[in-house]
Amino acid sequence: MHELSIAQVIVAVADTEARKADATRVSRVVVEVGALAGVVTDSLAFCFPMACDGTLVEGADLCIEAVQARGWCQSCDEEYTMQELLDTCPTCGGFASELRAGQELRVRTIDVV
Amino acid sequence: MCDECGCGQPEPAPAHGHAHGPAHGHAHEQVAEARVLDIRRNVRAANDALAAQNRDWLAQRGAVVVNLISSPGAGKTTLLERTLLELRGGDRPLGVVEGDQQTDNDARRIAATGVSVVQINTGASCHLDAHQVGHALQDLDPPHGALVFVENVGNLICPAGFDLGQAVDVTVLSVTEGDDKPEKYPTAFHEADAMVLSKMDLLAHVDFDVDRAERFARALNPKLPSFRLSAKTGDGLQAWLDWLAGLTA
Numbered sequence: 001m002h003e004l005s006i007a008q009v010i011v012a013v014a015d016t017e018a019r020k021a022d023a024t025r026v027s028r029v030v031v032e033v034g035a036l037a038g039v040v041t042d043s044l045a046f047c048f049p050m051a052c053d054g055t056l057v058e059g060a061d062l063c064i065e066a067v068q069a070r071g072w073c074q075s076c077d078e079e080y081t082m083q084e085l086l087d088t089c090p091t092c093g094g095f096a097s098e099l100r101a102g103q104e105l106r107v108r109t110i111d112v113v
Numbered sequence: 114m115c116d117e118c119g120c121g122q123p124e125p126a127p128a129h130g131h132a133h134g135p136a137h138g139h140a141h142e143q144v145a146e147a148r149v150l151d152i153r154r155n156v157r158a159a160n161d162a163l164a165a166q167n168r169d170w171l172a173q174r175g176a177v178v179v180n181l182i183s184s185p186g187a188g189k190t191t192l193l194e195r196t197l198l199e200l201r202g203g204d205r206p207l208g209v210v211e212g213d214q215q216t217d218n219d220a221r222r223i224a225a226t227g228v229s230v231v232q233i234n235t236g237a238s239c240h241l242d243a244h245q246v247g248h249a250l251q252d253l254d255p256p257h258g259a260l261v262f263v264e265n266v267g268n269l270i271c272p273a274g275f276d277l278g279q280a281v282d283v284t285v286l287s288v289t290e291g292d293d294k295p296e297k298y299p300t301a302f303h304e305a306d307a308m309v310l311s312k313m314d315l316l317a318h319v320d321f322d323v324d325r326a327e328r329f330a331r332a333l334n335p336k337l338p339s340f341r342l343s344a345k346t347g348d349g350l351q352a353w354l355d356w357l358a359g360l361t362a
Binding site for chain 2: 002006009010013014017018021023027028031038084085086095097099105106107108109110111112113
């Protein structure tokens, strides 16, 4: 949800960091998006060029690295991959006791010139 | 300087349209070599930092914030009215921050209970954020030890994703909304610290399986307390009031 605002924040972070590094432009932005971060990556990719317009990030490639969601089953003491919050433990069929990964939403690196 | 309210928050980079040619990002066009900068910045960092500031501000006052989330019409305001009528005059100061796209209807209802209230109108926005709530809390100026309710914008999706500095999140689901809402809108139940099943006085008139709703809510959030109540009749209210009384800074 709010992929345009998220894109705007990503661009603002990248633009600010590029200026701090005395760069003239950003050629690539790498963003980590967890599978359960509540972000539609297609929408984010669609919104990104709009958000870049007029900044040092204009023209940059957006690389979205998907982060797998992982749940932990207390009964089995096992972690397992999840696509949805209600995905069950493959061993016992129970629901996850804890979500251990998958809600990440961060700018990891930028390439600047 | 934040150009919404001049509060000192930095502005995002300007996004003006210019008449540039089509954007290119191909490596072979570059003369200078690209440097890779390690950033590791959480996209939600700005809101989370303000939420942390709100949390500190509240902690200094020993105040506790309860964030109420639900779809529009689940009964948040009526639950609040009833709760405030039961709690006012007791030991603990009370306060409310109301969030709606438009109108001060809910703030007026709360004001009629005699409890201090501030209304936020978000305009087009579908959720409250830490910036808005921070300012509203300052306007509300709750006394030491206060129990403050934030009634979020009616929306079962977005509010759960925005930290406001609250102590707890309570998701309200009415029996007229369908018992599969935890399955359909999992984030609101996964992130909650308690669930209220409201309008229980209407249960006989609807096909709502209370056990199913709670079962799936607990599948998402194993220790989630559930309060089955009617703000209208008062049935089930005491357990809810007792739980609120146990929330301390």
